[in-house]
Every structure is written in structure tokens, then in C-alpha cells.
Amino acid sequence: MLYKGKPVDLTPEQEEVATMYAVMLDTDYMNKPKFKENFMTDWRKILGRNHVIQSLEHCDFTPIYEWHQKEKEKKKQMTAEEKKALKEEKLKQEEKYMWAIVNGVKEKVGNFRVEPPGLFRGRGEHPKMGKLKKRIRPSDITINIGKDAPIPECPIPGQSWKEIRHDNTVTWLAYWNDPINPKEFKYVFLAASSTLKGQSDKEKYEKARLLKDYIHGIRAAYTKDFTSKDPTKKQIAVATYLIDKLALRAGNEKDDDEADTVGCCTLKVENVEPVPPNILKFDFLGKDSIRYQNEVEVETAVFKAIQQFRSGKKGSDDMFDRLDTSKLNAHLKELMPGLTAKVFRTYNASITLDDKLSRETKGGDVAEKVVVYQHANKEVAIICNHQRTVSKSHSAQMTRLNEKIEELKGVLEELQTDLARAKKGKPPLKSADGKPKRNLNPDALEKKIAQTNAKIEKMERDKETKEDLKTVALGTSKINYLDPRITVAWCKRHEVPIEKIFNKSLLAKFAWAMDVDPSFRF
DNA sequence: CGCCATAAATCGGGGAAGACGTT
């Protein structure tokens, strides 16, 4: 276990000061005069509460501030070589935490660092926002190792681990209670590139592929149940339909001390508005408080069922009042072994990618094929509602791209003028800054024109893609929902280097999929 | 043309928030 952040041996009071100090640093308050006052005023405004702040009224930040200034100065004066040496030293220190021997195989460990203290923000309107996140100490941490394995040395002298366990039925290497929500846990797992994770990843996709064989029957069955006399059956049918058609998440019940978000089973009456004759308007906050807005045309039977589920209820009432995720999954398990709600998401994401790729890949160069892939990837991301915030610099980036395209168009025009003149045996005109240009023959000019045109086309394409994807996150589906074998096989068939689609960590994560046959289809 | 400083683009880690089985 490795400790992040600075000093560990602090009294509780010092600890809190250091924590608040770290937060101030993050928020750039330290560079302004009266940082403490400004920070506290602003933080109160953000949180609308002050329980964290009160304890800070008497804190003196000066010593730690001075310490930090000195550290900053030290770092600034280091030469490149010293910095490199420092980095290597750090890596060397971390090396011993990076690996675990599992079944005799050396596997990479995922997150082996413990988070430093800080303030909890959470996503969306989180009830625990602003709570102080205390430091995790060795005495909070339970370690899971082999019976005969040596117990890892405790990094803080004089302290010791909470517990040592030997449980080979679980995959975690260590865990501790979440300081924000003590009834929850934080775990250390193996890295995504490990054999163990790879194997379960593969099983996930195999299960989703199995759904292919069942999906027609399942769809026929739930369609029949849209009009069932049994209200529970009817709700299960409609919920399954929404999960299948819209790739909604299951929607487990949530506690009052979590942000108020919903999934399929927890949809409220106010989240779904039926618009005759058969449109459903969805509007709700899903996982991570990301808004889901969609208008979809549905079968009349579904439309009527939804109207019925809503009738006589308040906006804040559950639409599916006879349903929860365990009932739903219990039902799905009867239809196919191991079937749960989330399998539909994997299935629909992967089958969409496979379908789009095979349908839309035409000839063209590698860059054009990559654009086809991105389009397919984008469609999946939209189905799964994977969004991202528009980057702060997006509009500036677009402006710059436009400027460059204009500039190139100017160059192109000039080249064409020169070409016309060259054909008549005249020398080129002087460039805009008045300097004479080299006298090129028509062939060379033609070549330059073609090059410039290609450049412009590429930039136009880049521009379109950028604008197109500014609010869509492609990464999430690539990591979690798209069977990598689809991508690998497609790359092999179309001679696209796999590195154009998968970065280094994805290549490592999907090592198990690399030797797939080029003819593989999901 | 190479060097350096800075800015922009991309990557990957991090930790929060889900899903879902078991107790």
C-alpha cells in the first residue's frame, strides 16, 4: 500500500489544516491575497453549509504555506536530469507495489495508492457534498493474501494493518471502509490487463453473444405480455422492452444519502411523458447525474401500458410500482442462463458496432476507415447516453481550424494562379510579402496543388468529426461495452493498424482478443 | 534548421456510482 500526498504523521488538527490547504491549492486560492478568507466565503457559497469551515476559523496556514513555497522553488531550480532522476526514484519506490503473484503468475495491480484526505464533492446534487474525507491509515486496511505469502510491510512505522485475510474466493487484494459512507468499501483490485480481469471480460461478451440466440424469443415474449392481465407481468414486459430498445440501466433503489438519480426500474411518473398517439418523452437524471433526454416512438401497446402505469399517481411516484431490479433479473434468468438487465446494454452496443462496421466500411485509405469506425462508435455512445462536457477550449479550437483552412485555401488559389502562368511560360507572381518565389514547372505545381487539396480535405474532416463528437464520449463504450474482437477482426480485414483504434492501455486490456480470426462476427 | 518555451491535444489514472449476487 502506497501513501499519496504529504505528511502522514500529523495530529488530527494539523491533518484538517493540511487537507483544507490542499483543496485551496487545487482551486488556486493560494496565489491570491487573503486566500483563506476568499476560499471560505466561496466554499460556503458552493455548499450552502459551513460545518467544515467552522473548524478552520483559528487555523494558521502560514507554516505549511511556507513549506510549500520552498518545495516549489526547489523543484523549479532542478535541472532536467535531476527531475528525471527523481522520477526514476519514484518509479523504483512504486515498483514493489505494482505486482501480485496470482496462481503463480505475476499480475499487474490496479490502484495501489490510497487517496489522500480531501473534501468530497460527488456528482450532481450529492447530499454528502463538502464532507471532509479523512486520511486512510494502515489500521483501516484489510489485506487479502495467500496463506503462505509474507505479510507486506506496513509503510508507516509503528502502525499495523487492520487485518490479514486469506480468501481465495474473491479478487480484491485489500479494502477499507469508504470514509464518506462508512458502510461502503474501497478496494484494491488487479489491473484491467490482468488475466483475471481479461477472463471475466471475455465471459461478459460471450454471455452477450449468447443473447443473440434468445433475443427473438425474448422480444416475442415481452411483446405478448404488453397486454397481460397480470400487472406485474405487464410491468416486467414494458421494463424489459425499454431496457432492450433504449439501453436503459437496471435502476437499483438508492438511499437518501445518495444523489437522486434513476434507472429503468426506478423511473418516476414525471420522467416519462406520453405524447399521443405513440411518442414517449423521457427526461431524467441517470448514473452520475447525467441527463437522459429522448423522444421515442413506441408500439401502441407500450404507449397504453405506460399511460396506465402513470394514471392516478403523483409525478414523484414510481412508474413501475410492482418492480425492482431483483424481480426483473429473476425473470430474465428464466429466459436465458445468466441473463440480467445489463447484458442487453452490452449486446446492443456490440451488435450495433458490428453491424455498422460491416455495413459502412467501403474502400478508402486508413484515415477514412477510422472515420467510419468513429461514426459507428459514436452511434453506440449515443445509444448508451455516454456524454462529456464540451471542453473549455472547444470554440477556440474550431476557430483555429477554420483559420487554417482559410489560409490553405489562399495558398491553393495562389498556386493555381502560378500554375496558369507557368503553363504560359511566365514566372510566378511575387508572394504577399513582396518576396520573389521559386520558378516551378507546371508538374511540380500540380503536385503541390494536389497536396494542398488533400491537406484541406483532411482538415475539413477533422473539423467535422470534432464538432460532431464534442459532447459524445467514445471511450466509455470502447472500454466497457464493445467486444474488442469485433474491432480486432475488422482491423485485420481492412488493414487498419489496431493502434489507430486502441491506445496502449486498451491493447493491454484486450490482449485476450488479439488473436481472433479475421472472420469473427459478434 | 535546431533549440527552447509554451500551448494544445491526448492519455491514463482516479475515485465515484452503478449492477447484482449473497447473507
Add this chain to the structure above:
DNA sequence: CAACGTCTTCCCCGATTTATGGC
């Protein structure tokens, strides 16, 4: 069936890499 326990999925942001521009 609520609480617990484990593992997957999710977006953000800091770090790293690459591009840009001045000299």
C-alpha cells in the same frame, strides 16, 4: 427483503506527449 459485499461502469482532470512558434 434490507443490508452487505464485490465487481463493473462512468466521467473528470492532471500528467504526459505532441504541436507550434519565436529566435
